[in-house]
Amino acid sequence: MNANKVLIALCLLGSWMEPAASDMLDDPLLAQPVQLQEGATLPDSSRIDCASAVDFSHPLALTDAVDTALCNNPQIRATWAEIKMQSGVVGEARAAYLPTINGSVSRLKDTTTYSSGARQPSSTSIGNQYYGSLNWRLFDFGGRSANREAANEMLLAALAGHDAALQKTMASVIQSWFEAMTSQAVMDARQHIAQLAMQTLSVAQRRETKGATTQDDTLQAATALAKAQLNAIHARGDYQKNLALLKQAMGIDLTTDIHLPAQPEQVNPSDIHDLNQWLKQAESRHPAIAQARAKWQADKDKIIQVRSDGLPTLDMTAHISRNGFPNQGLSSLNQTDKDIGLTVSVPLFDGFSRHYKIQEAQAQAEQSEAQLEDTTAHILTDVVKAWADAKTALSVLSVSQQLLDAAQASVNSSRRRYDKNVADILEVLNAQSALADAQQQRIQAIAEWQSARLSLLANTGILGQLSATAQTRSQDIP
Structure with a gap:
């Protein structure tokens, strides 16, 4: 095969591969991480x-709330684009x-015109011009290697940043889900307390009608009922507000009608383990720490790259041309030129620019190291x-249950005593107030346990759907 056919084949190959690259060679250098191929996973390997x-016509499960938030969160999409x-x-x-290989084919028309006094006829020639070149850097004192390592570390930082966004979104929606519940x-x-107060008012009114008690008992019972109803109205308002915050955390329309399951009355708390185990897991697995560590390593590699840019490089070059060179006229002879050689480039003086670039890279690495220490400490x-x-x-969890059981027993006892006219209305109302406080304490204790347990998982960087689901089902979380 002659030189003309080789150059034509190179040009045709390049023009054919350009549209087909997205289909056949989407990642020819295997630069994409497996996450881009298989999709992101959470720390518990759930997808x-x-x-x-x-x-949404059924009670909203925590896993559905998490999936919806992870699919709708714009920050997660941004970090996914950062990975790409x-x-x-x-x-x-x-x-x-x-x-790098380049080739070109030119169709030229070369016209030469002389002045009238030269007595030379004008001439015109038409022909094809072919040109191909190859450039290959053979050695550069580690610049490419440092640049590759820095790119790899920044990719790890992007992956860790995406994991951190997942963890942050999960922690936010889980917290909102528990607060709403x-x-x-x-x-x-x-x-329920308002219903008890209404029943107490009915008993007091019935006793007043029979003459078994005075109007004072009825008025006190009516006051207690009004207070209980007022508390119920405030509680409904808080629920509607937290429900709106949950919808916002999920990224859904605020007009969407959703329902939540009831808070479990009993939970089986799991062992929290030793603090040192959590600290070790956080230091080794938390995505924010991994991101800061990768950024620091990339900045250290950047120092090597900047230094190597001021060192000699060795390149191999090769050219082949037929009928002249690009941007020149056709050769008068049908000739082919070939050359191959090695080029050593030695930077001699750049006005001390390289010196200050190295200082800048070193300062950037120091800043990244300090950021890593600050992130880890935080x-x-x-x-x-x-x-x-x-x-x-x-x-608090176990004590709150004991308090609730005692308060419920006190209400039952005082109501029986009041029905038998051996207790006054104040005893009943005080017992109901104590029950309301005990119920509040129990609900708050369950919420604080669930929130603290999941907050511990989130701050450690190991929060996943399985751990969140296990918490709602009162299972042990390893």
Whole structure:
């Protein structure tokens, strides 16, 4: 095959591969991480389900709320796009190790015209001009290697940033879901107390009609009923507000009608384990720490890259041309030129620009290191706080049940005594007030335990759908 056919084949190959690259060579250098191929996963290996629609006519399960929020959150989509962008940077860094080949084919018409005094006839020639070139960097003192490593670290940082966005979104929607469910339980409890107050008022009115008591008992019972109804109205308002916050966290229309399951009356708390275990897991698994660590490593690689830019490079070049060179006229002879060689480029002086670029890169690495230390300290502090809150909530949980049982028994006893005319209305009302407080304490204790446990998982960076679901089902979370 002669030179003309080789050049034509190169040009045709390039024109054919350009439209087909997206189909056949979408990732020829294997720069995309597996997450882009298989989809993102949570720390418990569960996947985000955006395909199936949530039926809001049924009570909203926590997993459905989480899936909806993860599919609708714009920050998650932005971090996913960041992964794609950094994958492209990795591909560019890997492409620097490969040669670049260019080819061109030109159809030229060359016309030469002489002045009238030269007595030379004008001439015109038409022909094809072919040109091909190859450039390949062979050695550069580690610049490409450092650039590749920096790109890899930034890709890891992008992946960790996406995981951090997932964790943040999950923690937000889970917290909103529990707050809405807790406010619903408070509303139900307040309505129950209002019903008890109404029953007490009915008994007092009946006793007053029979002459067994005075009007004072009826007035006090009516006052207690009004107060209970007022508390029930406030509780309903809080529930509607928390429900709106949940819809906002899920990224759905605020006019969507959703229902929540009832708060469990009994929970089986799991062991919190030792604090040092949580701290070690947070330091090794939290995506925000991993992101800061990858950013620091990438900035350190950047120093090597900047330094190598001021060192010599070795390149191989090769050219082949037929009937002249590009942007020139046709050769008078039907000739072919070929050349191949090695080029050593030695930077001699750049006005001290490289010196200051190195200082800038070093300062950037120092800043990233400080950011890593600050991020780690902040997250570990949050883990300690969440662990302490979980410990406290675990202790309160059992006592709140004892308080509720005692208050319920006191109400039943005082109502029986009042019916038998051996207790006054104040005893009944005080017992009902104590029951309302006990119910509030119990609901709050359950909510604080669930919130503290999940907050501990979120601050450690291991929060997933399975752990959240297990918490709602009162199962042990390993």
